[in-house]
Amino acid sequence: MSRVLGLGLLIPVAIAVVTIAAILYRTFYQHRINKQLNEKDLHTRRLLSPWAFSIITAFVVLIAFVGLTTFLALTDYGGEKVPKEYIEAIYDYQDFSPHQMTGYRRNYSIDENPGYTKTVEQQGDIRFTCFISNEGFDYYHPLFIVYAEYTGDKDILYYGIQGNYHAPDDRQMTGRGHAGSEFGEYICVIGTSTIQSRIELTIYLYDSGLKGENMGDYAAVNETITIQIPQQPN
Amino acid sequence: MIRIKLLVSDARYDEIERELVSKGFVIDEDSDLILTEKDLFVNHLIVRSNLENERIRISTDEIIVIESFGHDIVIHSAQGKFKASERLYQLERLLNPEQFLRISNSVIIARNKIKRITPALTSKFVLIMSNGQTVDVTRSYYGIFKDRLGI
Numbered sequence: 384m385s386r387v388l389g390l391g392l393l394i395p396v397a398i399a400v401v402t403i404a405a406i407l408y409r410t411f412y413q414h415r416i417n418k419q420l421n422e423k424d425l426h427t428r429r430l431l432s433p434w435a436f437s438i439i440t441a442f443v444v445l446i447a448f449v450g451l452t453t454f455l456a457l458t459d460y461g462g463e464k465v466p467k468e469y470i471e472a473i474y475d476y477q478d479f480s481p482h483q484m485t486g487y488r489r490n491y492s493i494d495e496n497p498g499y500t501k502t503v504e505q506q507g508d509i510r511f512t513c514f515i516s517n518e519g520f521d522y523y524h525p526l527f528i529v530y531a532e533y534t535g536d537k538d539i540l541y542y543g544i545q546g547n548y549h550a551p552d553d554r555q556m557t558g559r560g561h562a563g564s565e566f567g568e569y570i571c572v573i574g575t576s577t578i579q580s581r582i583e584l585t586i587y588l589y590d591s592g593l594k595g596e597n598m599g600d601y602a603a604v605n606e607t608i609t610i611q612i613p614q615q616p617n
Numbered sequence: 618m619i620r621i622k623l624l625v626s627d628a629r630y631d632e633i634e635r636e637l638v639s640k641g642f643v644i645d646e647d648s649d650l651i652l653t654e655k656d657l658f659v660n661h662l663i664v665r666s667n668l669e670n671e672r673i674r675i676s677t678d679e680i681i682v683i684e685s686f687g688h689d690i691v692i693h694s695a696q697g698k699f700k701a702s703e704r705l706y707q708l709e710r711l712l713n714p715e716q717f718l719r720i721s722n723s724v725i726i727a728r729n730k731i732k733r734i735t736p737a738l739t740s741k742f743v744l745i746m747s748n749g750q751t752v753d754v755t756r757s758y759y760g761i762f763k764d765r766l767g768i
Contacts, residue, residue, distance in 0.1 A: 416768040434740050
């Protein structure tokens with residue numbers, strides 16, 4: 384933002400510099416030639432005409448402008464530099480209700496998944512059962528599987544989910560969510576990431592059909608679990 | 618009878634006039650036929666008063682600006698305005714270039730009568746002359762003007 388603003392300011396500043404320089408030089412030139420004229424001291428020292436001076440100044444400022452913008456573009460000075468590995472990274476998640484656990488998803492279990500390390504965490508009225516792959520990222524298997532079960536006594540009808548991926552320096556890489564899915568016995572979230580990252584999954588449970596501006600509005604329960612994805616082998 | 622206008626130096630004027638008159642020529646300042654000298658720079662001009670149309674001889678030292686308005690050539694001097702019968706290009710040849718300078722297609726100025734020079738941002742000068750008159754150095758004569766004045 385500041386970089387865009389800075390570049391946007393360069394053009395009016397450059398025009399102002401050329402204009403002010405041209406006006407100042409014209410004043411100096413006028414004073415000088417009239418002094419020469421009054422002292423009959425002509426043919427002493429030729430000065431650049433104001434017109435030529437303006438053209439040269441504009442050219443110099445243009446060169447400086449091009450140089451500065453090139454420097455900014457090459458060094459990304461003043462802007463937030465996004466590392467190449469973040470740009471090329473793959474990170475995504477999907478969530479499923481029990482009736483959607485079909486096809487290859489039948490292989491996943493809330494009890495045990497070979498090749499994955501299991502942890503269980505209770506957050507309020509939601510129990511999160513997490514599986515993190517021991518092998519790291521591959522294109523065919525999820526890097527993590529998370530089951531969210533409601534352990535409270537409310538009659539939950541719908542759920543929503545918001546998943547945010549954060550880089551190690553805590554900048555958010557992406558985030559998306561949805562609400563209004565029919566809630567079953569649990570929610571299964573599978574996802575992956577090719578880079579070291581922190582994933583915050585927030586589950587919203589609704590006991591009515593009411594929806595607000597924010598996912599948290601009218602939610603009977605909302606809890607967040609954080610999943611740390613370690614550095615992935617290249 | 619052939620009428621002829623003499624534009625020669627003062628030193629030779631009487632001698633040439635005498636010779637021409639003896640040959641039957643009539644010396645007439647209004648004649649289109651002009652006899653002059655090579656590389657002659659006059660130090661006076663025969664002009665006409667604007668009001669009474671009388672012929673006046675003015676020194677070139679008194680001339681400030683010479684302007685052409687169509688076929689009229691107006692000479693601005695400290696004494697007032699006069700009309701010349703020569704064309705502007707003819708006057709440009711007759712006047713000493715050390716003293717006079719053409720600054721546009723229609724104006725010749727006396728160099729030592731420039732009071733103030735104002736440069737424009739474009740290739741142009743505006744001159745204020747000693748009589749307060751303002752004249753422009755046009756783009757075509759801008760370089761020549763700078764060269765001749767050394768500014």
